[in-house]
Amino acid sequence: MTTSIANTASSLPGETLADPLTGKTPDGGAGLPPAVSVRQSNRSLLHGLLTNKKAMTGAAILFVFIALALLAPVLFPDNPSKITGMASQEPDAEFWLGTTAKGQDVLALTIHGSRSSLFVGLTVGFASTFIGILVGLASAYFGKFIDEALSLTTNVFLLLPGLPLLVILAAFLPPGLGTVILVLVVTGWAGSARVLRSQALSIRSKDFVAAAVVTGERPLRIMFGEILPNMASIVMGTLLACIIYGIGAQAGLEFLGLGDVSTVSWGNNLYWAGNEGALLTGSWWVFVPSGVCIALVAFSLALINYAVDEVTNPRLRKIKKPKPVKPQPTKPVPTGKRAAA
Amino acid sequence: MRFILRRLGFYLIAFWVSITLNFLLPRFMPGDPVSRMFARNQDRMQPEQIEQLRKLLGVDDRPLWEQYFGYLQNMLTGQMGVSMSRFPAPVTEVIGSQVGWTLLLGGTALVIAAVVGNLLGILAAWRRGGAVDSALPPLLIFIGSFPYFWLAMGALYLFGVTLGWFPIRHAFSDTIAPSFSWEFVSDVGMHLVLPALTIVLVSIGGWMLGMRNTMIATNAEDYITMAEAKGLRPGRIMFRYAARNAMLPSVTAFGMSLGFVVGGALLTEVVFAYPGVGYQLLAAVQGLDYPLMQGLFLTITAAVLLANFLVDILYVRLDPRVRSN
Numbered sequence: 001m002t003t004s005i006a007n008t009a010s011s012l013p014g015e016t017l018a019d020p021l022t023g024k025t026p027d028g029g030a031g032l033p034p035a036v037s038v039r040q041s042n043r044s045l046l047h048g049l050l051t052n053k054k055a056m057t058g059a060a061i062l063f064v065f066i067a068l069a070l071l072a073p074v075l076f077p078d079n080p081s082k083i084t085g086m087a088s089q090e091p092d093a094e095f096w097l098g099t100t101a102k103g104q105d106v107l108a109l110t111i112h113g114s115r116s117s118l119f120v121g122l123t124v125g126f127a128s129t130f131i132g133i134l135v136g137l138a139s140a141y142f143g144k145f146i147d148e149a150l151s152l153t154t155n156v157f158l159l160l161p162g163l164p165l166l167v168i169l170a171a172f173l174p175p176g177l178g179t180v181i182l183v184l185v186v187t188g189w190a191g192s193a194r195v196l197r198s199q200a201l202s203i204r205s206k207d208f209v210a211a212a213v214v215t216g217e218r219p220l221r222i223m224f225g226e227i228l229p230n231m232a233s234i235v236m237g238t239l240l241a242c243i244i245y246g247i248g249a250q251a252g253l254e255f256l257g258l259g260d261v262s263t264v265s266w267g268n269n270l271y272w273a274g275n276e277g278a279l280l281t282g283s284w285w286v287f288v289p290s291g292v293c294i295a296l297v298a299f300s301l302a303l304i305n306y307a308v309d310e311v312t313n314p315r316l317r318k319i320k321k322p323k324p325v326k327p328q329p330t331k332p333v334p335t336g337k338r339a340a341a
Numbered sequence: 342m343r344f345i346l347r348r349l350g351f352y353l354i355a356f357w358v359s360i361t362l363n364f365l366l367p368r369f370m371p372g373d374p375v376s377r378m379f380a381r382n383q384d385r386m387q388p389e390q391i392e393q394l395r396k397l398l399g400v401d402d403r404p405l406w407e408q409y410f411g412y413l414q415n416m417l418t419g420q421m422g423v424s425m426s427r428f429p430a431p432v433t434e435v436i437g438s439q440v441g442w443t444l445l446l447g448g449t450a451l452v453i454a455a456v457v458g459n460l461l462g463i464l465a466a467w468r469r470g471g472a473v474d475s476a477l478p479p480l481l482i483f484i485g486s487f488p489y490f491w492l493a494m495g496a497l498y499l500f501g502v503t504l505g506w507f508p509i510r511h512a513f514s515d516t517i518a519p520s521f522s523w524e525f526v527s528d529v530g531m532h533l534v535l536p537a538l539t540i541v542l543v544s545i546g547g548w549m550l551g552m553r554n555t556m557i558a559t560n561a562e563d564y565i566t567m568a569e570a571k572g573l574r575p576g577r578i579m580f581r582y583a584a585r586n587a588m589l590p591s592v593t594a595f596g597m598s599l600g601f602v603v604g605g606a607l608l609t610e611v612v613f614a615y616p617g618v619g620y621q622l623l624a625a626v627q628g629l630d631y632p633l634m635q636g637l638f639l640t641i642t643a644a645v646l647l648a649n650f651l652v653d654i655l656y657v658r659l660d661p662r663v664r665s666n
Contacts (some may be wrong), residue, residue, distance in 0.1 A: 152351070152354065155351065155355070156354065156355045156358050159355050159600075159642075159645055159646060159649060160355075160358075160359060160362075160642060160645075161600075161601060161603075161638075161641045161642060161645050163607050163608070163619075164607065164619070164622055164637070164638055164641045164642075165638070167607070167622060167623065167626055168366065168622075168626070168634060168638055169366075171626040171634070172366050172367065244486075248488055251488050251491075252488060252490060252608055255488070255490055255608065256608070256611065256623055257627075258626070270488075270490075270491065270494075273494075274494070274612075279494055279497060279498050279502060280502060282498070282502065282503070284498060287491070287494055287495075287498075288495075291487060291488060291491035291494070291495070294486075294487070294488055294491070295483070295486040295487040295488070295491075296486070298486035298487075299482065299483050299486040302482050302485075302486060303482075306482070
């Protein structure tokens with residue numbers, strides 16, 4: 001699975017989204033049935049995340065990168081591709097991360113690179129999740145023929161090998177940011193659609209949905225007003241997985257030289273590093289920063305995703321091991337109480 | 342049996358979709374592939390070859406549906422045309438010479454990652470909160486966050502260029518002729534270490550966490566408590582009772598990954614210039630070798646579909662619930 005990219009992309013290997021990371025089975029096993037009222041469960045999710053160490057660590061890392069991306073033009077007002085130093089300089093006081101074989105400042109390239117990478121990742125993530133929600137909800141709500149047709153399409157897209165398809169699509173389409181985003185969404189939406197569909201199916205069969213149908217609510221209102229709010233945690237998990245996929249797959253595509261090589265992004269930085277022989281000349285500082293940035297962003301998202309699972313699925317929560325000395329009768333663990341509420 | 346037939350139907354549809362996609366892409370994308378290829382290979386191609394090429398690719402003045410049926414017929418009979426970048430070798434021959442390397446690389450990495458990852462997952466779930474359970478998952482998630490082509494670059498730099506322990510490119514040294522001698526096999530093995538290692542590193546976390554999470558659910562089942570109450574040895578309960586029943590999702594995942602082995606190592610192959618299908622696909626794309634590109638894509642898709650179908654058949658044997666449905 002991850003042998004497929006993001007797999008590519010999870011996928012590379014995995015190619016099937018980041019499911020194995022979060023341990024979610026395709027039938028959305030991680031979600032709890034919507035117990036009480038919608039607002040309450042969503043508030044406890046948010047509250048659970050705010051008090052979760054993993055989630056907060058992830059959010060902090062992510063925040064730093066978003067801040068850097070926004071501040072890039074202030075920190076490095078010059079064009080980052082401009083040649084400002086000698087070729088292949090090691091990191092020193094002037095160039096904190098050294099220079100490329102062309103003599104560009106690696107730090108400037110890395111910080112400017114975050115803009116394109118985060119933008120593509122977020123766009124791809126939101127777009128694929130949105131399509132996944134539409135397909136999943138429609139499938140679950142209407143059932144019968146519509147479900148059959150949509151599920152068939154989803155399953156076919158899931159089976160088409162992601163990275164090779166990416167490569168071929170990127171080869172046929174004119175290079176550019178739009179192409180990269182389009183290609184990533186086309187190959188990335190199916191996984192989220194499948195996960196969201198199975199979750200929506202289980203909510204579809206609940207009494208309150210049946211009640212809404214009987215009272216004559218419009219389908220769109222039921223799908224988005226009744227079913228969707230109960231899927232908050234799984235939608236969030238899917239979104240995070242899709243963003244990770246987007247960032248990783250973009251980097252992979254660009255590394256192959258199939259993106260728009262004139263822009264500055266983490267993937268393109270790595271492409272140029274490979275192209276200019278950074279590996280063989282031993283200029284490790286040229287290819288290390290962009291890779292570490294991609295990993296940190298993906299890791300922060302994975303942490304948040306992991307935390308969402310923990311908050312919604314009490315079984316996965318860390319067990320507070322009873323001390324060997326056997327202390328007084330155990331107090332109820334605070335987090336457990338909250339989830340039960 | 343009905344289940345199997347239904348699945349078979351589904352895979353046939355999926356295969357048909359990928360053939361159709363292959364057919365439509367060059368025809369509806371901007372730019373005419375034949376002219377692009379001609380412009381690129383001007384010194385090597387004669388003008389009269391263009392007509393032949395159009396015939397081969399099926400991009401001619403015939404109506405679209407006629408081209409389409411011709412194309413379907415060609416694909417089903419295995420006539421994928423002639424490779425342009427490796428003229429005049431037929432596409433099938435080029436692919437045939439590379440599939441083996443990809444299977445070797447991807448297969449080795451997959452088996453190691455799945456076996457080790459699942460064992461770690463079983464251990465982690467069995468000793469909740471123990472050393473394996475608390476230290477490994479975050480570490481493996483972190484390693485898994487790196488783009489695997491980047492890890493490949495790092496491994497190549499560290500162990501290949503700097504330390505010089507392992508060869509840095511190709512599947513075997515040019516100096517040895519391929520044969521079934523110990524010398525050649527060990528040479529191939531040395532070339533395999535780095536690329537396989539990077540794939541194992543990134544994918545092992547997924548296996549471990551998947552197994553751990555299902556195992557945790559299984560451990561809460563009554564029959565585990567029952568087994569413990571009976572006083573069975575922990576090792577027996579762990580493997581025979583808990584792990585065995587938590588295995589099913591892993592088996593499915595293994596089957597699906599099996600299919601992606603053929604196309605999945607693309608980036609690693611590129612970094613190490615490993616002569617497999619993925620490396621060739623990129624070369625075909627760069628060389629605008631459309632017939633080879635399409636042939637490779639179809640081969641990769643067929644592998645994925647076939648592996649999944651085999652898993653479906655296996656699944657019916659393993660999980661009786663599927664049969665009753």
